[in-house]
Amino acid sequence: MSSYHSQYVVLGDHPAARSQALAHVPIQAGCALFSEEALVTTLFSTQKGLRCDYCHASSTQTRLLKCSGCASFWYCNGECQTKQWNAHHRRICKALNRFTASPDFQTLSESEAVDALLLSQFISQLFPKDDFGELVESGLLSTFLDLLPARHFDIPPLCRLKSAKPVPQELLTSIYSRFGNNNFVVHSHLNAYAHGIFPHASRFFNHSCDPNAVARYIINQSQPIKLEIVALRPIAKGEEITIPYLDPALSFETRDVALRSNYGFKCRCSLCEFSRKIQPAPPVPTGPLLSAIEEELREHVFALAGDTIILDIKSHPHDMSSLPQGLYCLFDPSYLPAISETFSKCSHEGQYEKAISTGVTLLALYFVIYPSNYPQIGMLALELAKTAWNRIVATDSSDEELLNGTKSYLRIAGQVLRNFGKEGDEGGPLEELDTLTVLLEKGDSFRRFHSLGFLFCF
Structure with missing residues (x-):
């Protein structure tokens, strides 16, 4: 399970949403008020071979070696390879190339393809021993299933796991209904290069097009990528902490349609209210x-x-x-x-x-x-x-x-x-x-x- 830390944030009741992240103490601008390691990440296809698939270290900083099994994953050292192998890669390695060459995968957009691989890795990591019953109740999955499901979604094609048992369809549906809406776009210097799952950040922070905080990503060699929520301005004790799910500079119609269809709410921030007017x-x-x-x-x-x-x-x-x-x-x-x-x-x-x-x-x-x-x-x-x-x-x-x-x-x-x-x-x-x-x-x-x-x- 991804680990997270915050001495600044508590969950409180919200008049419309399920809950809200509240400042536990006064927070100064620039403060990293929340941090969480990624549960799982997947690089864009254009980044393959340019970054370590585990820690995201750049090939400009360290020499990368490819997995001898699939020749599709790259690592900066044996430690990163071992960590990802034990987490999920061992169950999809030999089936990966057949999966990515399949017609179902080839017809996906870049974003859909990244999420298909991300979900395949996530499922593999959730169920390493085909023991579906116990893990549903465990901490590994409980936080993720506590996220709100999407209203409309289609399950992407999945890489076949090295397994004797398929994941029950009802459980797979329950997982994926929470999957697409709760992924983060990982970036370096604000340039997107991967998708990642950070379940606690998804659970804590509501959206605003006029947020008082944003996400940044920290790369440390041989460690999972870390998400940090950074305060844009001083935040008073008891004030809600919000982040943008979408770029506020997108047109109002684009933001409004995406938030309504994907998340099921109408944004009432100052920017959206002005735009409606x-x-x-x-x-x-x-x-x-x-x-x-x-x-x-x-x-x-x-x-x-x-x-x-x-x-x-x-x-x-x-x-x-x-x-x-x-x-x-x-x-x-x-x-x-x-x-x-x-x-x-x-x-x-x-x-x-x-x-x-x-x-x-x-x-x-x-x-x-x-x-x-x-x-x-x-x-x-x-x-x-x-x-x-x-x-x-x-x-x-x-x-x-x-x-x-x-x-x-x-x-x-x-x-x-x-x-x-x-x-x-x-x-x-x-x-x-x-x-x-x-x-x-x-x-x-x-x-x-x-x-x-x-x-x-x-």
Whole structure:
């Protein structure tokens, strides 16, 4: 059974849901208030051979060796291989390649295929000796069966276990009805690479599109991947702790349909209530009118000089009640994907001036949509700082406004990402943050790297 720990969280009654996680004591922003080791995980197919299948250590950090039985699982050492072999792999190893080559498996989407393997491993781990009766009552399964079942679900194909007895259909149905809704998408540096089961985290934390906490994942060699719940802001004693089941930046219709169909509830958070009020969002204009609306958005969120953020964030940009009606069109489902694509394309292709202008607008929108210290805000601010730095280097610019703007984006990135903390693999955004901070704050280093044409890659 996965182990978990928290001195900060207790379960309490909830007026609508079955229960809620409540802060047992006052919690500070950045506090890791809950942790749990994975019960079982499965890597995306694109990550096979690039990470240890047990502890998720990267092949860039350690040499991986493949399982001699199936040649489909990879391990960083014998300890990881032995642990996963004893947990579940011994019962599916020889049948694995036949299963993944089967027509039933081949027709699955990437996400469905990952879950089919995850469920196969989970079943194997739950019933190592075909003793179905005793284990239903044991701690290994009881916490998982205590989760709420989904309303609609289809059992995916399963890898045949090395077993004389099939799992009873009624028990399999009971397990899978709780399976799909309670998996977590595991990520490193916020890049998804696996699915995992963390039953206590699923049991404790309710959803909000306006959460006060988020999940991060800790990789330690030869240990199961660990989920930690991190506070985005100070949480008062007795306040409910919520996490997002979906990205709050998804369109309201996408979130609403997914939450209703998959989880059976209507989200009443401030973001959803605001979105319902303005449905359907006004269409996005084009040309000068859109430019004027985007300028209004930036002025609503930031104190600006041109496209340079010269002050810290204004108070409560996430407060929807203060949002000017003229900005409602920016909640049209087409707008955020389009501006995100423009920023990414211009940053990659060296159109730095347009990328910076677009990036500041996108950052302002993030501050409206996401709660304070949401990690995606920090990642975008870091990308914006890297883009601004690349423009300085590429144009051999000594523009003081551009340099100050770069420092401002970096300051926002540092506040958010240091609150979120270290996640996943070595290096990543915190290392980039430190490197760029040195370049901007140390005059000698700035001139040296500037003269060498030091560019950040995206």
